[in-house]
Amino acid sequence: RKEVEQDPGPFNVPEGATVAFNCTYSNSASQSFFWYRQDCRKEPKLLMSVYSSGNEDGRFTAQLNRASQYISLLIRDSKLSDSATYLCVVKKQTGRRALTFGSGTRLQVQP
Amino acid sequence: NAGVTQTPKFQVLKTGQSMTLQCAQDMNHNSMYWYRQDPGMGLRLIYYSASEGTTDKGEVPNGYNVSRLNKREFSLRLESAAPSQTSVYFCASAEPVNTEAFFGQGTRLTVV
Numbered sequence: 402r403k404e405v406e407q408d409p410g411p412f413n414v415p416e417g418a419t420v421a422f423n424c425t426y427s428n429s430a431s432q433s434f435f436w437y438r439q440d441c442r443k444e445p446k447l448l449m450s451v452y453s454s455g456n457e458d459g460r461f462t463a464q465l466n467r468a469s470q471y472i473s474l475l476i477r478d479s480k481l482s483d484s485a486t487y488l489c490v491v492k493k494q495t496g497r498r499a500l501t502f503g504s505g506t507r508l509q510v511q512p
Numbered sequence: 513n514a515g516v517t518q519t520p521k522f523q524v525l526k527t528g529q530s531m532t533l534q535c536a537q538d539m540n541h542n543s544m545y546w547y548r549q550d551p552g553m554g555l556r557l558i559y560y561s562a563s564e565g566t567t568d569k570g571e572v573p574n575g576y577n578v579s580r581l582n583k584r585e586f587s588l589r590l591e592s593a594a595p596s597q598t599s600v601y602f603c604a605s606a607e608p609v610n611t612e613a614f615f616g617q618g619t620r621l622t623v624v
Contacts, residue, residue, distance in 0.1 A: 409552065433611050444602055444615035445555070488554065492611055499545055499570060500606075500613055504554035 404428055407489050407503035415511055418479045422506045424472040424489030431491040431501075434465055436474050439486045439505065448474075448487070479510045514538050518603050518616035525593040525623045533588040533619050535603030543606045544586035545613065546570075546578060548599040555602065561586055593623045 407424045414420050426434075434451035449456065451463040451472055462475040472489055489503035516537045525531055537544065542563045547555040557570030561580040575597060577589045586605075590597060600620050606613040 405554075435612075442618075444617050446615070447612045450612075499543075499557050499560045500604075500611075501557070502547075502555040504552055 402427055403503070404501050405489055405491055405503035407506050409504060409506060411507040411509050413509045413511060414479055416479060416481060418510075419475065419477045420479060420508065421476075422474045422487055422489075422508075424474075424503055426470050426472070426489075426491045426501075428491070428493065428501075429470065430493045431470075433492040434463075434472050435490040435492075435500070436461075436463060436472075437488040437490055437502075439488055441485075445488055445502075476508075479508075481510050481512060484508055484510045516603055516605055516614050516616040518601075518619050520619060521617065522620050523622070525590075525621065527594060527623060529593050530589065530591050531593065532590075533601055533603070533621075534585070535587065535616055536585045537603075537605040537614070538584065539605060539607075539614065540583070541605035541607045541614075542583070544580065545604040545606070546576075546586070546588045547602045547604065548572065549602060549618075550599050558588065558601075593621075595623045597621065598623045 436448040437445040438448045439445040451465045455464045460477045464473045486505040486507045488505045519534045545560040546558040549555045559578040561567045564583045579587045603616040604613040
């Protein structure tokens with residue numbers, strides 16, 4: 402079983418739609434959680450960190466459920482520029498403290 | 513602000529050839545990483561360095577070696593390239609406390 406699992410998509414949505422991505426992680430030692438965005442053939446860039454209380458950044462809302470080991474990202478009022486692959490990322494605070502990536506969910510926002 | 517710089521951006525190797533991918537960061541980060549990205553596989557950790565002078569294996573280290581030359585530079589070496597090493601390679605750096613990782617632009621490597 403992969404340590405971080407995501408639905409690969411693609412999600413094809415019209416402009417203005419609301420779309421949600423889910424991610425599960427298997428290692429209960431994971432302590433930090435992030436969503437990264439990756440445009441085609443580019444490097445990943447941090448979209449937002451995910452906090453236990455949930456957090457919002459403009460049109461983007463991230464939620465964490467530690468009991469279910471589940472992370473979500475909600476995008477409201479989708480824009481064409483939101484088209485990208487969204488990577489769910491976890492990090493342990495002990496042992497090997499590198500980022501572990503999910504395989505990504507591809508979003509295509511259509512006019 | 514350069515951030516993380518990787519060279520080369522593209523490379524084609526023949527099976528059995530060797531090469532070194534270079535990575536340098538100017539953010540004074542202690543931690544540096546090498547990942548590879550294959551279609552449908554996400555980014556997988558090859559090696560990482562928690563600080564200058566230390567390196568540790570990641571998820572897929574076989575066929576690779578690394579050198580943390582100093583705090584700024586972390587190189588990845590393929591001693592005898594194989595077609596299975598065709599991939600996009602990303603170097604990243606991070607300060608453990610902040611945890612956000614910054615990535616270089618990637619090296620697209622093809623082994624024929």
